[in-house]
Amino acid sequence: MGDPDLLEVLAEEGEIANKDIDYSFQMSESLSSRETSFLINEETMFQKNQQSKDSIFFRDGIRQIDFVLSYVDDIKKDAELKAERRKEFENNLRKTGLELEIEDKRDSEDGRTYFVKIHAPWEVLVTYAEVLGIKMPIKESDIPRPKHTPISYMLGPVRLPQNVKYPHPEYFTAQFSRHRQELFLIEDQATFFPSSSRNRIVYYILSRCPFGIEDGKKRFGIERLLTSNTYSSAYPLHDGQYWKPSEPPNPTNERYILHKNWARFSYFYKEQPLDLIKNYYGEKIGIYFVFLGYYTEMLFFAAVVGLACFIYGLLSMEHNTSSTEICDPEIGGQMIMCPLCDQVCDYWRLNSTCLASKFSHLFDNESTVFFAIFMGIWVTLFLEFWKQRQARLEYEWDLVDFEEEQQQLQLRPEFEAMCKHRKLNAVTKEMEPYMPLYTRIPWYFLSGATVTLWMSLVVASMVAVIVYRLSVFATFASFMESDASLKQVKSFLTPQIATSLTGSCLNFIVILILNFFYEKISAWITKMEIPRTYQEYESSLTLKMFLFQFVNFYSACFYVAFFKGKFVGYPGGYTYLFNEWRGEECDPGGCLIELTTQLTIIMTGKQIFGNIKEAIYPLALNWWRRRKARTNSEKLYSRWEQDHDLESFGPLGLFYEYLETVIQFGFVTLFVASFPLAPLLALINNIVEIRVDAWKLTTQYRRTVASKAHSIGVWQDILYGMAVLSVATNAFIVAFTSDIIPRLVYYYAYSTNATQPMRGYVNNSLSVFLIADFPNHTAPSGKRDFITCRYRDYRHPPDDENKYFHNMQFWHVLAAKMTFIIVMEHVVFLVKFLLAWMIPDVPKHVVERIKREKLMTIKILHDFELNKLKENLGINSDELAKHVMIEENKAQLAKSTVYSS
Structure with missing residues (x-):
């Protein structure tokens, strides 16, 4: 029989609903006093030079190490309390049947750290495998694997060997039961449960094991002990070195196989060993790499089409009528443009933006409309086929019934510790921890206020960058548009482009700074909300982080796409920001090139910064930690010490990986009409990202605790929301940011040249302003030999009775833009709904x-x-x-x- 006090504690905490669970502690009294004394005191009898530094076993060489706890003697005021907590915690672990072996600090490499090695014997494994509902094989499956199609044989170079891709046969499985052990394919008790299942079981016990009563409340869980620095770390071991296989007769360690076939950059073109990843790291990490790999494969098709659109723009650049007219000395060279800022800026000739107009044509041409529609359909296919891939994955990884399991488990120990109330569960008819809504409301208000405040800070920082751009624009203009600007000078670096480049770089720096601080605050606030389950915790944190990063990364792009240059007014009637700074105008070629610049800098900068941070940060920390640890080179640098000196992946490590991928997905879909090369950049980044993530998990991070997941969770809903929003944003970009609609209106309604319909478009798109009508405080000083200047708008000329009012062509263009938005959205949404209806969620x-x-x-x-x-x-x-x-x-x-x- 088990320890009645410990059983009562666990039963009171509501962790085990099964009434017949007393056998889970049957090992608590099976340890004799002699064996217990041996476990505690045997380190003085053991010769460490007899053990391999890569050993993952106890000193007897038989019992496998399933988990390791480490701690350092603390000489501060809480030293006695922490020692008492550790003693109570370890005694309770032994009562649950776990076996412990302690390494004294004198034998550790740094001479400071104690290591508590934990082994789960067979009785504990079968007990908690039944409690957790772990599925185990009962018979080899007679269902053949999917056959290769003729196309798949062409992909031979990217295939992995079958023994790596499918490390184990497929089995029919059933939830494990200790009363039906003969039913399961148990050839060897030591290897029946894979190491991922073993560390999952041990962590489940660790997270629910009590360590005492403090302030009248029961305290339990390894996470609380880690937070209070009672233990410095808790982690499962890697199964060997990543650069060499295990020594015979042991089988080759999976870590080495993963590094050899997955975590090498030279294998960037190879498929991923997904089953092996799942077996080693668990389903939750496995499904992330399935998603990232699938997303990368789908990006290949979008990248090919986007590259084709870019090549089309490149080939047609020299034949573009608008650029030709702007660059023509007799046309663009004779058009005097109105100043771009008050007093300081001078008049300038249109052909000074010749190179900028050609570059703008690369991304603002007829293929822009096609690519925007294509991406609306692509994102639908991506999400619908991902549903199928996810359904297939649920079957292959035995996750079909996982949702029901998760509802019964995964209560956060922090939630239970804070709960003072209990209520009857209508489904299980068991008393469970309950927290009334009124106790959470203050934290919900604080959480909402904090998110709103930080989103306001993002908007304020964006306004500050706009003010910066308006302030320095005059400087760039006065420097670049001296008297030489009235000559026929062709330059790519116009004041608008120069200001946009520096403003985008400054905005990117502000984004990184705000993001760093908000990550810390959002994690703290989410903990204070006291979510009930880990899923609720992640969902709450996801919502906060995504809302903030959505505003943080996309606000500048939204401003350039939908606001810049739209409300500037006209010469003599400009609008001013804070009654001081004149509104920003778009380049004569349109704002699309500036949106492209903004998008390229933020997207590329974020990806480069992220990959460097992911690779360099853990590498530098691990190097420094090893350097400090290796103080006694004559001592054994054991497997648990090597892993201790690695960086911890952390419970939110995967969360940030998903967040990074989803933000990139937004760049690829929301503004892709302005930058067809965005999918190509994302594709290149993801190819590198997969290998960087694999490399750091395999070589630079401790092994993570295996956990299950049957989907990508709340991220899927976010992707669907962004997919719907992307249709609207791209339609508005084509209509209001691109110049394609005004050109089409001119082509069909206003062109008078039958042989060259687009000839005269530049002159038609520029209105005339009388210099004498400039207010005194805005006009440049000095006499001029011309009496009018041009500006980008559709307004009546100064000699018309309705001078400077919008003319009829303005309303025609506006009507065409609105019509295009309505037609494009309806066409794309119709195709989306048809595809969603035709493609089944489960094949x-x-x-x-x-x-x-x-x-x-x-x-x-x-x-x-x-x-x-x-x-x-x-x-x-x-x-x-x-x-x-x-x-x-x-x-x-x-x-x-x-x-x-």
């Missing part, structure tokens, strides 16, 4: 496989129970036949249920 062959596996599992369980009944029950043939008939009826009922589902 037919996956549905059939799931039904086949359920049917076979039921049959295997049925046959097992009948055979067990025949062997164990001393009943006559009539009674046996009756039992057989009852069991067959149950199996037939279950079979019909499977088919109907």
Whole structure:
């Protein structure tokens, strides 16, 4: 029987709903006093030079190390309290059946750190495998793997060897039960449970093991001990070195196989060993790499089409009528443009922006409309096919019924510790921790206020950057537009481009600074909300971080795309920001080139900065930590010490990886009409990102605790929201930021040249302003030999009775823009809905496989129970036949249920 006090504590905390769980502590009294004394004191008897530094076993070489705790003697005022907590915690771990072995600090490399090695014996593993509902193999599957298609044979160079891609055969599985151990394929108890399942079970015990009562409240969980620095770290071990295989007769360690076939940059073109990743790191990390790999594959098609659109713009650049007219000395060279700022700026000739207009044509041409529509359809296909990929993954990784399991488990220990109330669960009919809403409301208000404040700070910083651009624009203009500007000078670096470049770089720096501080604050606030489960915690943090980063990274792009140059007024009637700075005008070629510049700097800068940070940061920390640790080179630098000196991936490590990918997805979809090369940049980044993430997980980080997940969670809803928003943003970019609609209106309605319909468009798109109408405080000083200047707008000339009012062409262009937005959105949304309707969420062959596996599992369980009944029950043939008939009826009922589902 188990320890009644510990059982009562766990039962009170509501962790185990099963009434028949007293066997989970059957090991608590099986340790004799002699064995306990050996576990605590044997370090003085052991010769460390007899053990390999890569050993992952206890000193006996038999019991595998499933988890390691480390701590350092603390001489501060809490030293005695921490020592008492550790003693109580470790005693309670032994009562649950776990076996502990302690390494004294005198044997550690740094001479300061104690290591507590934990082993889960067979009795503990089978107990908690049943409690956690872990599925284990009962029979090798007779369902063949998907066959290669003719196209797949062309992808031979990217394929991995079969023994790496599929390290284990496929099995029919069932939830493990200790009473049915004969049913499962147990060849060796030491290797039956994979190391990922073992460390998951041990962590489950660690997170719920009590260490005392303080301030009248029960205290439990390794996370609370880590937070209070009672222990310095807790981690499972890597199974060996990443640069060499395990020594015979041991099988090759999975870490080495992963590094050799996955974490090498020379394998950037190879597929990922997804099953091996799942087996080693758990389903949650595995599904992230499945998603990242699938997203990268889909980006390839978008990158090819985007590159084709860019090449089209490059080839047609020299034949573009608008650029030709702007660069022509007789056309653009004779057009005197109005000053771009008050007093300081001078008049300038249109052909001074010749190179800028040609460069603008690369991204603002007829293919822009096609690519915007294509990306609206691409994002739909991406999300619909991801649903299918995810459904196939759920079947292949035994996650079909995982959602029901997760509802029963994964209560946060912090939530239980803070709860003072309990209520009856309507489903389980068990008393469980409960926190009334009124206790959370103050934190919800604080959380909302904080998010609003920081989003306001982002908007304020964007306004500050706008003010900077307006302030320095005059400087750039006066420097670049001296008297030489009235000559026929062709320059790419116009004042607008120069200001946009420096402003974008400054904005990127501000983004990084705000992001650094907000990450810390949002994590703290989310903890204060006291979420009930880990899923609720991640969802709350995800919402906060995404809202902030959405505003942080995209606000500048939204400003350039939809506000800049739209409300500037006209010469003599300009609008002013804070009654001081004149509004920013777009380049004569449009604001699209400035949006492209902004997008390129922020997107590329973020990706380069992120990859460098991910690679350099853990590498530098690990180097410094090893350098400090290796003070006694004659001592054994053991496996647990090597892993201790690695960086911790942390519970939110995967969260930030998803966040980075989703923000990149926004750049690729929301503003892609302005930059067709965005998918190509994202593709190159992701190819590098996969190998960087693999390299750092395999070589620079401690092994993470395996955890399960059947989807990418709340990120999928965010992707759907961004996909819908991207249709609207791209439609507005084409209509209001690009120059394609005004050109089409001129082509079909206002052109008078039958042979060259676009000839005269530049002159048509520029209105005339009388210099004498300038207010005195805005006009440049000095006499001029011209009496008018031009500006970009559709207004009546000064000699018209409605001078400077919008003319009819302005309203025609506006109507065309609105019509285009409505038509494009309806066409794209119609195609999206049709594709979503036509593509099933779960492929037919996956549905059939799931039904086949359920049917076979039921049959295997049925046959097992009948055979067990025949062997164990001393009943006559009539009674046996009756039992057989009852069991067959149950199996037939279950079979019909499977088919109907």
